[in-house]
Amino acid sequence: MNLRKPLILTVVASALVGSLVMNGFSATAASVPGVSSTEIVLGMQLPQTGGASPGYNKIDDAARAYFDYVNSKGGVNGRSIKLVAKDDTYKAGVTITTARELINNDKIFAFFGSVGTQTHLSVVKDINRRGIPDILVNSGYSGFYTDPKKYPNSFGGLGTYTVEAKILGKYLKEKYADKKIGILYQSDDFGRNALAGLTAAGLKFEAKKTAASFVSGTHGSIGLGTQIGQLKANGVEVVIIAAVSSATAVAYATAAALAYKPTKWAVMSVGADSTTFQTILGARGTPLATSAALLAGTISASHIPAAGDADDEFVKAFKKINTDFNKGPDKTWDFNVLHGMNIAYIATSALMGTGKDLTRAKLVSYMEKNGAKLSNAAFSPLGYSASTHEAFTGFWLGEYDASLLLKPLDGKRVVYTTDSGSGLVTVSNYQRPAIAADALPKVA
């Protein structure tokens, strides 16, 4: 019995299979949602209005400004980048709807820079089930990133709250060993993540005494006043805040109203932007000088330069682009604008690196394999790999001076690095690559 397949049939079969594969490939390539020969459509969800919006509502305009700048230079592999932003008002129920709109109506290629932990939690599972890239998420909740099998398409856009809290906690524990340290945190995964990081750093908190949680963002900040009173009543001398900007600002104002003056405030970076802080309190009738006095002396952290660091080359480049391209209602330069531009810079790098034959799977694969090499304004490398999708792996600590510039502690910027697990906090020796003269990423 001749088991050999007749050559002619093999050729026919191969040709047919090949034809199918080719047709299938062509059909797939032609039907990648959000990608045409001239455009790539990205979608972002964020609070553009509502109680939690101040500060964060500038991120989309800043990112779009950078993309417009890239488009003015020819785009990415011949395609311009279009960013569609939806206002979810920081309400998870709305986030579900806006995600559906972005997918079905706007036909986005990928989610980019979506803001908020509890809001993103409401959609992250579905986004990943659909195989849609979910890049540069503006949440430091480690649960999104540390298990890529669970959320294979989600990549961080912030260092995790755990990493930041471990670094901040280590410093505070050593510096204020003789003080009673307490925490005011959001009762969500942001707050819980921060609490876990601080605890890992050796700080101990006692529930309903030195640890006070509240609910932030959706309808004012529920329970915040009571919790500030609790910290005061328990003699907390160093208060760590893990909350969004609006809640942070209200916490300071509430403390002032209660004549509560801790020795030191320390605020997680996403809630500590000085411009936003002053804007929020200004809307409540607090004079600029008063709000400046409240925030001055506060310790915070950052993964990128201080927005007020006029000598930093990324700050200089992005600031100019902001001036020239930002069409948002408020393009006042601050941390949120700098950060928005930086994640747009990283997204542009990733799209460039993925190449002209752009698919969702290829972008995710590129991010996982090459993302850690994508330089940007941060002073630490991105942590992307096959085993984690955490973004910035390091932070430097600073203190707001009287002009509300975040200045490195002890006069010298030291970048610390650690992980979201049990790793130690160490000093980073990473050297940030320079930005190109044209402020465009250079990706091989």
Place this chain on the structure above:
Amino acid sequence: MKNVNLKKLIATLGATALISTGLVVAVAAPAQASTPVCVEDAKTGVITCDGALSNGAKYRTMVPSNYGGTFFFWQHGVRPSYAYPGYVAPTGVEQMSPTSVNHKVSTVKPMLQLGYGIAAYDCSSNGLHGWNTADCVEMLNELVTITKKRISITKTVVYGGSMAGAILTPYIEKYPTGADAVGVLAGVSPSIANTLKSGCDFLYIFSVFFDPTIKGCTVMGTKGVPGHMAVLGDFAKVGALLTKWSVDYGSSPIAYPAPLAAAGIPQRSALLLAGLIAGIPTKSGHMDGISTNATLIPEGSINSTVAILENAQDFLGTAYFGGQGVAEVVGAGFYDNTKTNFSALLADEDLGRFTVGLSGDDAVNAMLATLAAYPRVEGVPASVAKLAALDKSKFDTTKPVVLLSNEADRLVLSGNQVHYVNKAKAVYEARLAAWEKRLADAKDQPEITFLLKNKPVWNTVSMYAVTPDTYTKFTATGAPDLTAPVAISGVGHESFTKEQLMTWVRVLASSAKTGKVPSQTVLNTILPKVPYLNTDPDYQPAELKYQD
């Protein structure tokens, strides 16, 4: 015109049929089924025939004068066998085609106007209903068979709502030529065991936190009226709690068990926890899960708590009456939660989103710890095994299947449709992979030609009616207005707009005609024209908590 139509109709009825306006005529039928009695409506020309299947269950067919050969066979949902306040056990064909309670819609007239023949029957076995799905499969087959002998049918559609999902899926698998298309409306994806487990979990949590005398699913299983009355008695206890909460919004602290009572956690938080663990929708007829009010509903998760309260009564109807119906089939003791991890059933996204309604981390931890430590329900192994095997389906039909559910169905959770799609897709993908391998391995031209002509196709359409973004109304006192009209779409059970229902019907008819569901391109032109009908082929509003 009248004569022409009549002639056409007579032609469809076969040689033995004689019809005249207003005249009752006997029509030949299989020996065991009774002879249907037919009447023609003088005004509309619709011929209505009433008959009985071989077991005595009643059926009805309606054929319009412009009948075109496509016939729809309606399978109704679950019907408790015994009366209870507000419910009289049906005895006949009360529903001929899809209807909508919320919208007071009947599709009989528009379906007849489109020239479709329609049929329905009362799925009763020995005069009783309940979870008699296996009997329904055979009765539906009998109805289709005898109707085909009596009427010329070119395309057959079997379709139905709710429990019908657990009948139509096994039906088309057992009788592959028994229909050209299958439609499931707000239907159970076999097996009901998945949803029932969640219903029983819900009741179990009620017994832990609210009233230890509540028996939940352990009360079910006694056959006949005594069993029905026992279930009603237990339901009344839960109903009393729901009534109380509808007044005070569950603000009183949890009373049980004693160690937890001291924590001062409001009952509404335990209700919300129970609802989230069971997978009850966090939107309801009046509550959108989003809208807030400065006083009583200060935050979205409180809105959702009221939604779960509003949905709970119907969901408990599923648990109690569906459960009792199932228990009569599989036996008492079908529920076993000795290995249930309630913490794992609380999804991360729900814990994050509903923190306020759950009264914060400490309260959640305390409630979950209580559930973990509380004595569990040990089932009867034989009953548990029978439940697991009930209505078992392979999800492997190649016939077109068209599904429609409300995203916030409070009775048959929309996760049932998700479950169906995922199961069917797994079969399709395995089939496709096998086909691809066969093609790659093909040795001769005829085989290649054959394979290329027989490539597996994804032959399911999954449509959802979605809600408006926001729709909660508040009274002058700041309370949610639960007397306002319910949301226009996406809520309730088997409640759809007329346009949504008729779109489902048209897609079914088209699918039956071609043997394939419409392409996504075609759907993209049809569906956006129907308000609140989702256009996303990959949309999945929620998953069932159990996925067997």
